[in-house]
Amino acid sequence: MRAFCRxxxxxxxxxxxxxxxxxxxxxxxxxxxxxxxxxxKSLLSELEQCTKEYVKKKKSVQGVMFKSIRKMNTEIGKTQYRKT
Known part of the structure; x- marks a missing residue:
């Protein structure tokens, strides 16, 4: 734009x-x-918004998933303890 102004x-x-x-x-x-x-500029703004939503959803899903994994690991540990 500067070149065009010139x-x-x-x-x-x-x-x-x-x-x-x-x-x-x-x-x-x-x-x-x-x-x-x-x-x-419009697409970049849209991408930034999409990226924020993605990160938020990823953290939410990971939180639930890791909680479930901990519960399953606990159950597996109890099962293995009972077998021995």
Whole structure:
């Protein structure tokens, strides 16, 4: 964007040094870049939210799972103790 601002600044000072076609291509390209950048920012924000939700759910599931594993290990230990 800084380069485009500089382009705009120089274009207003030095008129008619670039062709209309080049000017049009540049402006259309910048508009498309700005559009893509906004989409990128939106998707990045969505990814960050998804990542937070994933980590939260992972911790929740692990907590329940590890509690169950401890109970099962205790039961296995009791069963093995009784056999000996």
């Amino acid at each position: 382009f705009e600044e120089l274009s207003s000072i030095v008129k008619n040094k670039t062709s209309i076609e080049e000017d049009s291509i540049t402006r259309e390209g910048i508009a498309k870049l700005a559009e893509n950048y906004q989409k990128y």
